[in-house]
Amino acid sequence: MKFNFDFPAGELQKAQVESKSAAAQRVTAATRKAADDLQRVLRDQVRSAGLGPGLEKAWRVEHWPKGDKASLHPAALVWSKATALHRAFGQGATITARVGQWLVIPLPEAIARGWDRALVDRKLGALSGAAMPRRFAQTRLAARALGELRFVAINNGKALLVANPPKRGRGRVKHSTDPGRKDIAMPAGERGIPLFVLVRQTRVAKLLDFSGAAKSAGTSFNALLRATVNAGQQGS
CATH class of the missing domain: 3.30.70 (Alpha-Beta Plaits)
Known part of the structure; x- marks a missing residue:
């Protein structure tokens, strides 16, 4: 360009x-x-x-x-x-996941916890400990912190990665979703904390x-x- x-x-x-x-x-x-x-x-x-x-x-x-x-x-x-x-x-562009895979987009709860970013390795020197944008969401860190994430299918071919509600005595986790995105609501009867939405493609x-x-x-x-x-x- x-x-x-x-x-x-x-x-x-x-x-x-x-x-x-x-x-x-x-x-x-x-x-x-x-x-x-x-x-x-x-x-x-x-x-x-x-x-x-x-x-x-x-x-x-x-x-x-x-x-x-x-x-x-x-x-x-x-x-x-x-x-x-x-x-x-x-x-403007459409980004499509590879065959059989998903694009993982962090929701507000994941973003608030920093799971849309990666920490630079301390061995790299000057940027030690600095948070840098990452191309994909930190699902492994989320699972390590809150336990195994559940796959919950929702409408329009999308899905959620959901953390189980915390047990008593382990602190409360505020359940927050993006109010502007009604297409990622939890299905009736499902409980948990939506952290990431999975899509086959998204529009930039x-x-x-x-x-x-x-x-x-x-x-x-x-x-x-x-x-x-x-x-x-x-x-x-």
Whole structure:
């Protein structure tokens, strides 16, 4: 996934009225600022959508020429290290489990207990003990804490992983479900604590607008370049 800026030829000709060195500094600075601004906007979108720091930092930027050098023909590339995930949240997508398997989605009770995350191994160093997002729910930790989870079939081909009610003297566990999802209600007569819902497929909503950000960045870049060139001409 790449975004490019159109460099207006007329603006370059105006820039060359200045000394080549000064013009190169100006157009290079304008190009770098535009690319850095686009990266910031894209990262802000991911952060606002709550998709995690990993997906946020996956937006990278490169500049040419490198370092402190300048050129009358600068370039910049804003690119993604997580193209598939960025595209999924930028366009919307359907995720389907492999044949015979389920997608496991944590419910509020599991999320409250941290069973939608994994702890980084202490041997990894800097991130020791930090909670990081995980692709699948922590069903093993839930079973270790509350005992074996029961499989309870519900409507529309879905199912629940349910913990048995705690015995007296072992503390109370608040039973909470997502009030906005009536499709995951416990069947009549069933008791327990719903922790995870099992589905064959799920729809990822469109949460990001990368193409809109790129279009806006292109417009801002052209305006910035014109202002930069005009400032150079007035100062010459």
